[in-house]
Amino acid sequence: MRVSIILGTRPQIIKSAPIIQEALNSGLDLEIIHTGQHYDYELSQAFIKEFNLPEPVTNLEVGSGSHAYQTGEIMLRLEKYLLKDRYSLALIPGDTNSALAGALTCVKLGIPVAHVEAGARCYDMGMAEEVNRRLIDHCSKLLFAPTLNCKRNLEKESVLGETYLTGDTMYDVFLRFKEKVDECDIIDRLELSDKEYNLLTLHRAENVDRVERLRSILNGIVNSNVKTVFPIHPRTKRRLREFGISLENTNVKVIESVGYVEMLKLLKHAKTVLTDSGGLQKEAFWSKTPCITLRDRTEWVETIDIGVNFLVGADTERITQTINLIEKRYDSIIRKFVGNPFGDGYASRKIVEIIRSL
Numbered sequence: 001m002r003v004s005i006i007l008g009t010r011p012q013i014i015k016s017a018p019i020i021q022e023a024l025n026s027g028l029d030l031e032i033i034h035t036g037q038h039y040d041y042e043l044s045q046a047f048i049k050e051f052n053l054p055e056p057v058t059n060l061e062v063g064s065g066s067h068a069y070q071t072g073e074i075m076l077r078l079e080k081y082l083l084k085d086r087y088s089l090a091l092i093p094g095d096t097n098s099a100l101a102g103a104l105t106c107v108k109l110g111i112p113v114a115h116v117e118a119g120a121r122c123y124d125m126g127m128a129e130e131v132n133r134r135l136i137d138h139c140s141k142l143l144f145a146p147t148l149n150c151k152r153n154l155e156k157e158s159v160l161g162e163t164y165l166t167g168d169t170m171y172d173v174f175l176r177f178k179e180k181v182d183e184c185d186i187i188d189r190l191e192l193s194d195k196e197y198n199l200l201t202l203h204r205a206e207n208v209d210r211v212e213r214l215r216s217i218l219n220g221i222v223n224s225n226v227k228t229v230f231p232i233h234p235r236t237k238r239r240l241r242e243f244g245i246s247l248e249n250t251n252v253k254v255i256e257s258v259g260y261v262e263m264l265k266l267l268k269h270a271k272t273v274l275t276d277s278g279g280l281q282k283e284a285f286w287s288k289t290p291c292i293t294l295r296d297r298t299e300w301v302e303t304i305d306i307g308v309n310f311l312v313g314a315d316t317e318r319i320t321q322t323i324n325l326i327e328k329r330y331d332s333i334i335r336k337f338v339g340n341p342f343g344d345g346y347a348s349r350k351i352v353e354i355i356r357s358l
């Protein structure tokens with residue numbers, strides 16, 4: 001059995017890493033196909049290196065572009081590649097344009113698709129990722145749900161494939177890198193100390209591509225006056241430049257993109273994380289760091305229900321108020337970090353076992 005895993009972006013490499021390691025350890029013939037959606041060293045190759053993954057067998061080098069361009073172009077290039085080199089199954093992690101293009105191309109070539117992180121829903125079709133994940137789930141043969149809530153979402157939509165509750169592969173990798181996180185020296189290098197700063201990440205198209213929304217979010221953070229470390233995504237960096245927004249001489253310290261271990265170290269020692277990322281909301285939960293989610297909806301409702309993730313959208317005042325509220329009620333919020341709806345740290349093993357049993 002020859003299996004491919006199709007990825008193209010930073011978060012997809014993270015959630016695939018433990019599956020790839022598990023597959024290789026168990027002798028499963030698995031190859032990485034990289035679409036080239038992320039091409040900067042710090043968004044792609046740096047992560048392949050950090051997780052010690054084998055080099056992709058091909059890089060389709062699609063690069064950046066509109067949704068239709070990116071999705072269509074990946075499909076064309078991938079089809080050409082797959083016609084030469086057949087696989088019996090394609091693993092598709094996450095919900096990016098690379099994931100959608102990968103799933104559609106494979107299913108049309110008769111290659112069964114297995115979706116990793118199936119069933120996540122935020123019910124906001126204005127988000128590209130929501131559109132992508134719905135479509136992928138409905139053409140997948142195997143659906144690996146990270147939480148019970150995700151599995152229920154799939155049942156509600158009566159998907160045709162077989163659904164498995166596996167847990168979240170991001171939790172697997174989080175546990176495996178704990179020691180490395182302890183050893184990481186980024187806190188000293190940035191001259192930070194424990195719980196005296198907030199951490200910010202911001203990259204979603206709906207937040208950074210519109211100047212009013214971007215300003216509104218940043219004003220909320222600047223008005224808080226709390227020292228805030230901001231590892232910046234290339235997309236956001238470009239937008240700040242285009243919109244003429246400067247964060248110099250404010251409480252926000254902009255730094256270049258960081259690696260996986262560095263990000264987890266920054267997260268562990270932050271008082272609060274402010275983010276529009278999906279993955280970071282979960283990593284904040286596992287790190288026991290309160291999270292403010294800068295979106296109108298989230299697919300990780302489990303963390304909201306537990307009371308440690310605050311969904312605030314882009315409203316300036318609400319953002320500042322929530323930062324202050326967490327500061328004030330910090331001890332009682334910290335006590336809410338109990339349980340873990342994201343599995344037992346062996347999601348990747350379960351996924352590989354299911355594939356091997358086919």
Ligand code: UD1
Nearest residue numbers: 009010011037038039040043064096097098128129234235
């Ligand atoms: C993509 C995913 C998003 C994921 C994110 C993680 C989609 C629809 N979105 O968003 O779900 O959370 O990756 O980062 O698939 N750029 C660079 N260097 C790169 C790649 C991109 O500078 O290596 C810049 C370019 O200006 C590009 C912009 O970022 O136009 C957007 O890149 P793109 O891959 O389209 O989307 P992301 O915002 O990274």
